[in-house]
Amino acid sequence: MRVAPSPTGDPHVGTAYQALFNYAFAQRHGGQFVLRIEDTDQARSTRTSETKILESLSWLGIPWHEGPDKEGPYGPYRQSERLDIYRIHVDQLVESGAAYRDFSTKEDLEAQRQRQAETKDFSMTKGEYRELDAKASAARAEGGDPHTIRLRVPLEGECVMTDLLRGEIRREWYLVDDQILMKSDGFPTYHLANVVDDHLMKISHVIRGEEWINSLPKHLLLYQAFGWDSPQFCHLPLLRNNDANKTKLSKRRNPTSIDYYRAAGFLPEALVNFLALMGTSQADGEEKLSLDGFVANFNLNDISLGGPVFDTDKLRWLNARYLREDLDDDALCDRLFSWALDRERVKAILPLARPRLETLGDWGFLTAHLFADAVPLEASELVLKGAETQELIGVFQFAIWRLEALERFNAESIQTALRGLADQLELKMRDFTRPFYVAMSGRAASTPLFETMEIVGPDLTRSRLRAAIEALGGVSGKATKKLEKRYAGMQ
């Protein structure tokens, strides 16, 4: 009955998936669904990202009972505001000997990992200072020596855990590392914060992604060390990419941002419906179902464990059904207006259209690409003067990475980023931008590039550039690695 996204990057469909199932379970059993922001990674967490997560879930229509924007009995719901709590609890663990200080530096650990890689010694990290005398340790800490705090994991024996879907899972303790609980910056790691918060927030069921199964022993050990009863755990399968290997869903290969689906014109109810289909099915065979309908028949035990491929064919079909069956003309008009046909947006497009408009009738063709999900592409139009196709693919890929790094996605910042890229590649701006016009609009002559990108937005811009790469034959994993290397050298 909890979902705890970390505010790093775009709101991910995987987050929505976890939220949906947590919500459904809580709702079905009359519980509370708690939205907690796990922002313990100072380097990566941003408030913007947090806001976007909240917005996205609201848009999807998945409500939470307690969260950072709501009053609740167990707040605050933002981990960065609970630092004192973790401090107190981790001290308690050090006191009891369940955890210990580790004075190793990042460099020490890096070197150790290096050695392990060379000698093919893959044994788990047991901190170097594990056996340091408690007094000596306390003295060093008081002297201001920077340190982390690690969990003292047993060296032998076996951890027996229970997953609601999988039953009993066993793991030898010696295969579990001495997890860092508190970083040297005084922030807790996920593991500590999660256990402490789940207990304090009276979380009864932890429904989360399968990637956490491996750290369950640590979490169980923490509950034990605190003398707390542990909640029940259920690990959901991970959404997968539509590639040959079905790797964990990643934005490298697919649009994973909720924002993308919104911008592309999917309806929230269709997206939720589609997510609900991942791992479950309805007895009557009807696959179109509302959130309430899903909740009404929700049963945790019915979730199938194979990692489902997030393949949007069915999503499109569902979306079409909602469009046809659930929205009358007025409602559809409203959706269209609120999606992209609002006055504000049209006014933003005016400066691009006005100089190119001879009659009002030109409007449709001139601006079509600004009101579209994808654009029709002719590979023969995608050319970079004096360069091979492979080079152009690289250019598109670099551009995607540059644009992803942008904090603000507006014409000015886009221009700076792309100009910088063109300079580094020693390409004339005129030649460099040509294929981008095609990728963005399907034509070499179109509305101004940077403004077009701004209006289309970061998610659709990225997906169009990716589509252009695909139209050129795509890029293999190996080639991507090469590009990554080259890109790193360009920074």
Place this chain on the structure above:
RNA sequence: GUCCCCAUCGUCUAGCCAGGUCUAGGACACCAGCCUUUCAAGCUGGCGACACGGGUUCGAAUCCCGUUGGGGAUACCA
């Protein structure tokens, strides 16, 4: 490498826990036909899977073991 998880049509899944009713059901996609001024939609039909090998059993998609395959974890990220 090691550990953990998983394994039914191309995709999402039903069936598995309590073996027979499974010549394995539904949906998406694809193909064909019908309908139709086009295209969609709709309707009808088609294609298409129990990863492999052992075992238990009168009988295995279902239970057990192994193999293979895939995923995840192995961070001062979550």
